[in-house]
Amino acid sequence: MENDNLNLPAEFFKKFKKASELEDFLRDLYKEGVQHLLKAEMDEHLGYTKSSRDGFNTGNSRNGTSKKTLKTSSGDIRIEVPRDRNAEFEPMVVPKHQTMTEKIENAVIGMYSRGMTTRDIEEQIRDIYGVEVSETTVSNLTGKMIESIKEWQNRPLEPVYFVVWMDGISFKIRQNSKVVNKTIFLVIGLNNQGMKEVLGMWVNETESASFWMQVLTDLKARGVEDILIASTDNLSGFSQAIKGAFPLTTVQLCIVHQIRNSIRYVVWKEKKEFVQDLKSVYEAVNREQAADELKRFAKKWEAKYAYAIRSWQANWDLLTQYFDFPLEIRKIIYTTNPIESLNSTIRKYTKNKSLFPDDQSALKSTFFAIQNVQRKWVMPIRNWGIILNQFVTIFEERCKL
Secondary structure, eight states: OOOOSOOOOHHHHHTOOSHHHHHHHHHHHHHHHHHHHHHHHHHHHHTSOTTOGGGTTSSOOEEEEEEEEEEETTEEEEEEEEEETTSOOOOSSSOTTOOBOHHHHHHHHHHHHTTOOHHHHHHHHHHHHOOOOOHHHHHHHHHTTHHHHHHHHTOOOOSEEEEEEEEEEEEEEEETTEEEEEEEEEEEEEOTTSOEEEEEEEEESSOOHHHHHHHHHHHHHTTOOEEEEEEESOOTTHHHHHHHHOTTOEEEEOHHHHHHHHHTTSOHHHHHHHHHHHHHHHTOSSHHHHHHHHHHHHHHHTTTOHHHHHHHHHTHHHHSGGGGSOHHHHHHHSOOHHHHHHHHHHHHHHTTOSOBSSHHHHHHHHHHHHHHHHTTOOSOOTTHHHHHHHHHHHSTTTOOO
16 A cells, blocks of 8 residues: 655755744645635636636626635634625635634534533633634534524424433523523433434423423424323323323323422431332332322321322322333333433533523523434333333334334
């Protein structure tokens, strides 16, 4: 194999007395290369070289240049971008409105996606590349991803999801000169390949049946025909909405959320005993045994913690749906752990951003975090072969493999 190195003579480098002189030379060389590429692009666009007679009466011609400062890893470079008289020329080497090289743009987006603040990004780019970028520049660069977010949010989905997990993550967002708490609601779906995917995200201040109907209608419009099981926190209005959109869906309330809500009312010194006794309810063999255990549990604790007991009784049907399924399916539907784990990771990526200037900024950060998480979702969930057979046995007509 031939050596691809330039093998420049040593005398060539002797003229550089300092590293800065070599850097200046390389910057000039880069500039010259960009100018030649732009010239070649214009020749190809017009179909003839400069001053060529082939250009007569073609209906378009060169029309001078416009100056542009390009930020590169070698520093700022002043270039001249050729123009055509019909204003149709769209350079590829330096696209319109682009003021920095793709390498630096990707670095900015990568830092932003990992939760770095705008100020930290400015400092990092300055230290690494010697380039000054403003908060507006960072915002504009990451803002280019808005179209990608829209495409992702509107992409077609599978016709059937075996399980969906639904929950939300709250942020402080500025709105009309005030700081309000808003929630970005997330939906993870388990498809017929045993793979998890985030189906979408929706921002809203409150939950309601009408809001959840909008979310579910969105999923239907993107191709979802059926959801076998929905695992959720006790989301306000959700049960009512899903009956309208997907009437055959089994809704299972998250047991972990229910336990957390219950122990809020228990004094610290009794929490351990309370939770231990509660295990006999949700770890029962079947629904009948669980009901008996709840009665015993209520008899012991109802005098002190009546509200916690009533919450279990009021939501009993939705809390115990998992007893209708084999153990392997029970383990994946009795809790919203997959979406809890996603929320935890999103928090890590957004922990440096205590306040978002608007909804779009919060959605943008959440989207970047989701993309980083989903890169790791490359394998089906554990025991998928067994679980798939169980789903097909129970929902034979609805699985659509």
